Amino acid sequence: MRRLLLLTPLLLFTVGCGMAQSPDDEATDDAREVAGDAGKRLYGHHPRTAEEVGRSASAVDGVEVLRVTGTSTHDGDGVDVVLRTSGTGYGGWNGIDRIVVRRCFTVRVSSTSEWGEDPQDVECPAGPPLVFAPLPEPPELPYEELRAGLPRVPEGGRADEAAVRRTLAALDLHPAIRSEVKSDGDRVGVLLSVKGDGHSAMRCLLARVGPGATEVWVPPRMQRMPGEGGCSVDNALDPLPPPH
Numbered sequence: 001m002r003r004l005l006l007l008t009p010l011l012l013f014t015v016g017c018g019m020a021q022s023p024d025d026e027a028t029d030d031a032r033e034v035a036g037d038a039g040k041r042l043y044g045h046h047p048r049t050a051e052e053v054g055r056s057a058s059a060v061d062g063v064e065v066l067r068v069t070g071t072s073t074h075d076g077d078g079v080d081v082v083l084r085t086s087g088t089g090y091g092g093w094n095g096i097d098r099i100v101v102r103r104c105f106t107v108r109v110s111s112t113s114e115w116g117e118d119p120q121d122v123e124c125p126a127g128p129p130l131v132f133a134p135l136p137e138p139p140e141l142p143y144e145e146l147r148a149g150l151p152r153v154p155e156g157g158r159a160d161e162a163a164v165r166r167t168l169a170a171l172d173l174h175p176a177i178r179s180e181v182k183s184d185g186d187r188v189g190v191l192l193s194v195k196g197d198g199h200s201a202m203r204c205l206l207a208r209v210g211p212g213a214t215e216v217w218v219p220p221r222m223q224r225m226p227g228e229g230g231c232s233v234d235n236a237l238d239p240l241p242p243p244h
Contacts, residue, residue: 031087078110
């Protein structure tokens, strides 16, 4: 009986050690979590090129991009990004010995990706992290020029879509600025916008030409977020109610 009692603490210690996670595994899990968080940042169903995905991934803190494969998120299986991240674990008899590991994982970004997918462990490719050229500064939207150039329509009159289009043509817009014009009864709506990154507020300018009033404005930031519909020519004709 005494021998059994002496063995019991040893058995409990052995079982406990067998169940405990090693510092290396703990650090690897920590690194995997960083890669998973990066995958959540990259998640989205709007089309992006492989370069756009890689550039976005390289901007995430604690992440190095080692390889990008695929053409775009909506072609084939999408885009695979190999990320290298760091993780920390603790071990030693008192649990204060700190170890740091660097591990690599693959994150897939595609039109069928799901939120929070687990990154896959992979061997780290040889070579330094990829470097992506910064995006060019987006052009300024011509608020004052548009407001000054749009036609004025007297009360009881009717806006002329052709005249509005001539105004836009005379502005000689930057190629990165997209324009859209739409008529609705006696009014004409105008949208000028610049392609965004799919996450931040879009940059756009709205205008409406109608009897007795020609207006130009920038929608509230909340309405300019992706999916909110603020940067649309329909919002120029029939503005959304202000956000609360």
